[in-house]
Amino acid sequence: xxxxxxxxxxxxxxxxxxxxxxxxxxxxxxxxxxxxxxxxxxxxxxxxxxxxxxxxxxxxxxxxxxxxxxxxxxxxxxxxxxxxxxxxxxxxxxxxxxxxxxxxxxxxxxxxxxxxxxxxxxxxxxxxxxxxxxxxxxxxxxxxxxxxxxxxxxxxxxxxxxxxxxxxxxxxxxxxxxxxxxxxxxxxxxxxxxxxxxxxxxxxxxxxxxxxxxxxxxxxxxxxxxxxxxxxxxxxxxxxxxxxxxxxxxxxxxxxxxxxxxxxxxxxxxxxxxxxxxx
Ligand SMILES: [Zn+2]
Numbered sequence: 108x109x110x111x112x113x114x115x116x117x118x119x120x121x122x123x124x125x126x127x128x129x130x131x132x133x134x135x136x137x138x139x140x141x142x143x144x145x146x147x148x149x150x151x152x153x154x155x156x157x158x159x160x161x162x163x164x165x166x167x168x169x170x171x172x173x174x175x176x177x178x179x180x181x182x183x184x185x186x187x188x189x190x191x192x193x194x195x196x197x198x199x200x201x202x203x204x205x206x207x208x209x210x211x212x213x214x215x216x217x218x219x220x221x222x223x224x225x226x227x228x229x230x231x232x233x234x235x236x237x238x239x240x241x242x243x244x245x246x247x248x249x250x251x252x253x254x255x256x257x258x259x260x261x262x263x264x265x266x267x268x269x270x271x272x273x274x275x276x277x278x279x280x281x282x283x284x285x286x287x288x289x290x291x292x293x294x295x296x297x298x299x300x301x302x303x304x305x306x307x308x309x310x311x312x313x314x315x316x317x318x319x320x321x322x323x324x325x326x327x328x329x330x331x332x333x334x335x336x337x338x339x340x341x342x343x344x345x346x347x348x349x350x351x352x353x354x355x356x357x358x359x360x361x362x363x364x365x366x367x368x369x370x371x372x373x374x375x376x377x378x379x380x381x382x383x384x385x386x
Contacts, residue, residue: 143200144201145200147168147169147218150193151164152164159180161191163180171251172245173247180212194258196259197215222266224262234265236379240282257282262274283369288372295317295321305319306319306331309326314368336361
């Protein structure tokens with residue numbers, strides 16, 4: 108079958124589905140249901156709910172972060188239940204209710220899974236950190252195309268390379284940058300003197316980088332090599348950066364600093380962060 112034929116069939120099926128869900132949406136509008144919506148989405152979190160259902164939080168590419176119930180998703184014969192795994196990339200159909208906060212998930216088709224990362228404890232910890240951060244920083248119903256692309260890029264690289272050190276470092280750095288929380292890397296936030304080739308210092312209790320003179324007890328080192336890696340991250344796509352053994356320490360230090368800034372802005376500790384230290 109040629110690619111064009113496949114695409115045409117897929118488009119037909121899609122159109123049919125959208126039409127049929129529109130019909131059912133229209134029919135149930137009288138019961139306070141809004142018309143069905145469809146979006147590409149990344150599953151952020153799922154929890155068992157009752158005997159057979161799942162509570163699912165997802166980031167819709169065109170809808171932002173949404174929480175909903177997938178009824179019957181935990182039953183064996185349910186066709187889409189297995190697609191609702193953390194960071195899986197899906198096409199999702201759901202209906203909103205005027206009176207409730209949770210949407211009702213009707214259907215999910217798998218676009219991309221991360222089975223290798225999902226089934227390995229160490230790798231799944233990396234995915235869990237991404238999921239926890241997104242769940243906490245992304246406001247509900249607010250579209251964020253850059254974060255959507257960043258999550259997919261990081262998850263794909265964890266899956267492809269079989270390691271989370273570089274992907275998670277890149278993810279944390281860009282999350283801080285997209286959040287507008289990145290401190291100046293060239294000057295001390297307290298006395299404004301330039302770092303030059305000297306190290307800087309930071310902690311999770313205040314934003315910014317400090318110089319040797321202004322550093323407070325307990326602050327962590329932010330070496331010039333870490334600043335250099337951050338500059339690479341700012342200018343290069345993750346999947347074009349070749350991981351070298353020499354980057355290992357800088358990637359870890361940059362990730363730790365970025366996670367500290369994320370925690371500062373969230374005003375809470377990330378639960379998954381400790382798990383990273385043990386994998
Ligand atoms: Zn200073």
